[in-house]
Amino acid sequence: MADDRQWDRRSLLRGAAVLTGAAAAAPLLGGAATALAGSGDADALFKAGKFEQAGRAYEEILKKDPKSLQAARQRGYVGLLANKFPDAEKYLKMALNLAPDDKETNQLLGDCYIRQDKFALSAPHWQAAGEESYAKWFAAVSGEAYQIHGESARVPIQQMDPIPLVEVSVNGGPTKRFMFYTGAPNLSMRASVAKEAGLSPVASQKTDYEGIPIWAHYGILDSFKLGGIELRNVRVGWSATESGEDVGTDSDGLIGTWVFYHLLTTFDYAGRSLILRRRTPEAAKEARAAATSAGAQPLPMWLAREQYLHSTGSFAGATGSRTGVVGVNFGGTSEIAAGIRGKTGEQLGIRSDYDREIGTFGNSHPAVVYPCYPKEIRLGNAVAKEVYCYTNPNSQINVPWPYGTGFDAMGWFSHCFWKPYNITVDFTDMNLYIARGEAA
Structure with missing residues (x-):
């Protein structure tokens, strides 16, 4: 079977896998993660979703050890998550100079170039990453794309x-x-x-x-x-x-x-429409103003693994709640408001129906999930209580490269969660705005 990342690319017509966390991964935060965040360990900070702090920690490592492939590559990855392309290119090129054949670095740099429509530059990196079809595809693009x-x-x-x-x-x-x-x-x-x-x-x-x-x-x-x-x-x-x-x-x-x-x-969602605009400073200013007047505050947004969107949210159960980076999915096939991965549901005391197995298939793997009902799920001012979700206690909390994002995954917000709201996604400033009701 294809690996998880390839599956997402090649099974698009059926909506990929929204039940088993094919949506974005999200760090599992709480007491343990907070302790890690205080340790100054760059990898621990990254896995906990403290991306800016992790970036600074990787820079400190590189000052002491300029030949650290891990630090250079991860610092480039941090830049890529926030669409900070000069930073991403600088450090990924540094990593590539240290290890020209490193597949992970080549994949990240290939993604960095396709986000900027620099397809000719991306093609050799996809080839080096072992993605021959991607390499041929991007090499075939001529003229101005999109x-x-x-x-x-x-x-x-x-x-x-x-x-x-x-x-x-x-x-x-x-x-x-x-x-x-x-x-x-x-x-x-x-x-x-x-x-x-x-x-x-x-x-x-x-x-x-x-x-x-x-x-x-x-x-x-x-x-x-x-x-x-x-x-x-x-x-x-x-x-x-x-x-x-x-x-x-x-x-x-x-x-x-x-x-x-x-x-x-x-x-x-509330107005049952997609509103599409050119990405101009004027359009962004108008969209931000409209969202702010509707009560929305800018939430941070990160883009991982070519397509997976993330922001900051929380899950709560009978014994506690956790806040951190969560995956956000718009559209797709799903009857749930959110998905919860690994032992997160048990740790938070989220009410789950383990007597009701639901068989599904996603990311090229069969999976069994169970209905669950968190006391609350929240993303900014958007909130739902005791809403129908899925939990998969057997899914991995951390899925490293080449199959995942490399940071811990608590869960993701899905199609049904958004129905009372309108959400503006700004890939220039890397923010999203959630407002209740129909967009103006």
Whole structure:
């Protein structure tokens, strides 16, 4: 089976895995983590989600030992989490000079370049990281990628459950219904939609989907239109069975994080729409002002492993609560408000129904989860009490590279949590704003 990261890339049409924590990882904070944070140990700070402090600690290590690969690579990773590209490039290049063949460093630097649309620079690093399909895909991009035409668009969410769907146009063709999900990276579509749009792959790879062999194809799309916003020269993927049939028919395609981080996006759940704008200083200023007037405060945001969004939130049970970095997912297929990983639920005394096993499949692995009902889950001013969630006590708290983010994972917030709110995601200042009710 494919590894977790590859699975997210290659199983996009079914919404990836929202039940077992394919969404972002989040540090498990509390007394133990606080003690670690006070120790000054850079790796402990990083694992606890104290990223800025960890960055400074790695810099101190490098002053004493400029040849520390771990410190240089991790300091670059800290910069990448916050989209601080000069910092990320500086330290990742330092790490690469120390170990040119290091796969993790090459992957992080490849991600750093694709976030900036520097695809030609990213390709050799994906090749060195062992991602041949990615390398071929990005090397095939020519001209200006993700060209944005139009200033803004309000795109109605035509269906909210079981998956959120919006209407789009592919290469100027008839309307299609795409889901959106920030737990997945790139734009993707059904094989039949790709064929109708006249797409040809620039790279292909045989992989596995729930035990079935399929082909993952990668190409370049001329035009993708959402209401009054059109993106041109866009990276796109599609999957097909060995006979060329569609893999999954729940929707015509999926809009992942890579599309959204090229825009200033408001996921207006309460108003049942996506609000898309160019990422300009003026648009950002207006969005911040609107969010602030609606009572929203800026929350920090981090982007890990090409697509996984994180912020700061908390979980509470009968015996206590913990606050720290949590994963945030918008869209996707999910009946839950949040997912809780490892022994977190037991440690916090969260009421769980262990007599009711729910079998699911995600990240290329079967999993068993259980219903649970935290006393409270909170992200900024957004809060839900005694709400339906899942817990997976057998999932790993910390999933290191190459499968995870490398910091401890308490849980993540999912599709159903957001329904009373509108959320603006600002990838320039790396903040998100959550306000109750429909966006103005």
